[in-house]
Amino acid sequence: MGSFWGAVRIGLLDMRGDLRRFLLLVVCxxxxxxxxxxxxxxxxxxxxxxxxxxxxxxxxxxxxxxxDRLATADELATMAGFGTISTTIDTNLRAESPPGRRLCRP
Structure with missing residues (x-):
């Protein structure tokens, strides 16, 4: 326990002139x-x-x-009976280039 208080005492002595800077650090x-x-x-x-x-x-x-697939004409007609419909297609694509070629300029 004595070493703890010694460390506190050394820390306080070291911060003597820097207490304002330390408080500024805490505020920041x-x-x-x-x-x-x-x-x-x-x-x-x-x-x-x-x-x-x-x-x-x-x-x-x-x-x-x-x-797995787009809606069929029958399915679209059934949905259209309930109101306006809109179609969205999500894709998962990957670009590849032939061997020895780049997709972008260096």
Whole structure:
């Protein structure tokens, strides 16, 4: 326990002239932490608002999807009976170049 108080005493002696700088460091750390948590909080609020109101923002009430094929004409006609429909196609593409050639300029 004596070594702990010795270390505290040496630390206090070392900070004698730098106490203001140390307090400035503590204040800067506190302000930085508050800013980071504030930005995270605002980001989470925006994400939650978009997730909660996605149907109103996008103008849709129902989303139907198929991963294996496009909807047939019969399926499209059935969906059109319930209201306006829109079609979105998601793709997963990868670009390749022939051996010895580049996709972009050096």
């Amino acid at each position: 750390l506190a302000v930085g932490t508050a800013l980071i948590s504030g930005v995270n909080s605002v980001g989470a609020s925006i994400t939650r608002a978009i997730d909660d109101g996605a149907a109103e923002l996008m103008g849709g009430d129902v989303e139907l999807s198929r991963a």
